[in-house]
Amino acid sequence: MKPLRQLSLFDLTIIMVSLVIGMGIFRTPVNVAQSVSSPFIFFSAWIAGGIVAFCGALTYAEIGSRLPVTGGYYKIFAYAYHPSIAFAINCIILVSNAASLAAVALVGAEYITGILIPLSQNPAWMHISVNAIHLQTIQITIAIAAIIIFFGVNLLGLKMSARTQNVLTVIKITMVILLISPLFFATHADASVLAPASQHSMAFTQYLKAFGVGLVAVSFTYGGYQQTINLGGEVRNAQKTIPRAIFLGIAIIIILYLLINYAYVKVIGFEELKTSKNIAAIMASKVFGINAERILSILLFLSVLAYVNVLLMSNPRVMAAMSEDKILPPSFKKRNPKTEALTTSLSVFSAMCVVIIFWAKEFDTILSFTIFLDCFGMVFSAGSIFIIRKKTSYLNDSGIFMMKLYPLLPIIFIAAYTFVGISIAADYKNNNYAALIGLLVLACFMIIYFIAKFITNKKAIDQ
Numbered sequence: 001m002k003p004l005r006q007l008s009l010f011d012l013t014i015i016m017v018s019l020v021i022g023m024g025i026f027r028t029p030v031n032v033a034q035s036v037s038s039p040f041i042f043f044s045a046w047i048a049g050g051i052v053a054f055c056g057a058l059t060y061a062e063i064g065s066r067l068p069v070t071g072g073y074y075k076i077f078a079y080a081y082h083p084s085i086a087f088a089i090n091c092i093i094l095v096s097n098a099a100s101l102a103a104v105a106l107v108g109a110e111y112i113t114g115i116l117i118p119l120s121q122n123p124a125w126m127h128i129s130v131n132a133i134h135l136q137t138i139q140i141t142i143a144i145a146a147i148i149i150f151f152g153v154n155l156l157g158l159k160m161s162a163r164t165q166n167v168l169t170v171i172k173i174t175m176v177i178l179l180i181s182p183l184f185f186a187t188h189a190d191a192s193v194l195a196p197a198s199q200h201s202m203a204f205t206q207y208l209k210a211f212g213v214g215l216v217a218v219s220f221t222y223g224g225y226q227q228t229i230n231l232g233g234e235v236r237n238a239q240k241t242i243p244r245a246i247f248l249g250i251a252i253i254i255i256l257y258l259l260i261n262y263a264y265v266k267v268i269g270f271e272e273l274k275t276s277k278n279i280a281a282i283m284a285s286k287v288f289g290i291n292a293e294r295i296l297s298i299l300l301f302l303s304v305l306a307y308v309n310v311l312l313m314s315n316p317r318v319m320a321a322m323s324e325d326k327i328l329p330p331s332f333k334k335r336n337p338k339t340e341a342l343t344t345s346l347s348v349f350s351a352m353c354v355v356i357i358f359w360a361k362e363f364d365t366i367l368s369f370t371i372f373l374d375c376f377g378m379v380f381s382a383g384s385i386f387i388i389r390k391k392t393s394y395l396n397d398s399g400i401f402m403m404k405l406y407p408l409l410p411i412i413f414i415a416a417y418t419f420v421g422i423s424i425a426a427d428y429k430n431n432n433y434a435a436l437i438g439l440l441v442l443a444c445f446m447i448i449y450f451i452a453k454f455i456t457n458k459k460a461i462d463q
């Protein structure tokens with residue numbers, strides 16, 4: 001049975017925006033500023049990220065239109081490549097999602113710690129220094145506590161966990177508005193907001209390396225549009241609606257991101273931005289006072305909790321779907337008879353998140369790790385368009401969405417994420433060998449697939 005085409009231009013545009021705008025914009029601008037030498041390159045990276053996202057979204061829209069299947073990435077990889085690649089990449093995406101959850105939990109911990117333990121002075125109830133307690137340990141504890149709390153919430157069932165998601169949308173919209181508002185209230189502008197590159201000369205390779213490292217954080221912040229891969233078969237007048245919705249959605253996102261980053265640089269200052277972490281709270285404090293900083297930090301932490309909850313709610317269901325397709329053991333699809341919670345899948349995914357926090361300890365390391373894993377998923381999934389186009393050529397005149405400027409757009413997208421992956425690998429000293437660990441994770445999943453396949457075939461022969 002074909003899915004009903006019920007998504008309008010407005011629907012798809014809003015979906016695009018909501019899939020992309022998450023928690024990254026409240027932290028990653030710091031990473032981008034640290035990587036580049038001037039505000040000009042800083043804003044160029046954000047514009048380039050938007051262009052890459054546009055190319056990717058159109059590529060995924062056509063894939064979803066040609067192959068509107070339930071099961072997302074796994075079915076598409078298996079169709080275009082081989083089940084072993086499908087298994088490995090799908091598992092890598094789960095690990096990447098766990099890393100994203102861990103990273104966002106640490107962002108929330110950074111913000112809430114800024115209230116509990118102000119860096120300028122110790123709270124009155126503390127009789128020992130912050131350094132003795134070790135601030136990083138406190139942040140790790142808070143991040144893990146958030147995961148454990150919402151692990152418990154999700155064990156209570158879908159109805160309980162689903163109630164928090166409306167709060168997520170309201171809080172995100174509120175904070176985006178608050179972040180842009182300093183443009184109208186701030187009285188002093190940073191003269192370096194749109195300044196060109198700094199006076200000292202840099203070799204082209206240095207600029208390229210800095211730009212690539214900056215794109216790592218930008219890619220994390222623009223992520224989410226790839227979910228359009230599941231919507232191609234449910235859009236009205238897909239050939240016209242999809243490109244328009246993607247263009248409008250990406251344009252809105254680029255404008256919002258540029259405005260927010262312009263506000264960061266204008267209020268905080270480009271050089272100070274490089275050394276700040278809880279930038280949204282700092283900006284609110286400079287414009288509206290210390291109480292605004294505290295309120296915004298609390299709102300952001302609540303938004304982080306909602307993000308943690310939604311990933312704990314969705315990813316175990318992906319694992320259950322893999323179990324139903326006999327990719328994972330049967331235990332991953334078993335539900336609690338009372339709450340319908342996917343106990344095994346939820347427990348395994350939550351444990352993955354906690355392990356990643358213990359391993360990485362910092363947002364920056366997790367950022368490189370998750371984006372390097374994403375590079376595999378992005379390059380392989382976008383590359384499938386070349387194979388899927390040939391296998392489904394009979395659909396070309398059937399009213400499905402077909403992107404213009406093919407194959408230029410997918411080539412740009414694949415080249416950009418290849419460049420990002422190489423940039424992470426080249427910066428191994430600063431990211432705890434995130435690329436090497438990512439390659440080992442990929443190899444392990446490939447080996448696991450063939451071992452499981454061998455065991456399954458042996459059992460079938462014995463029977």
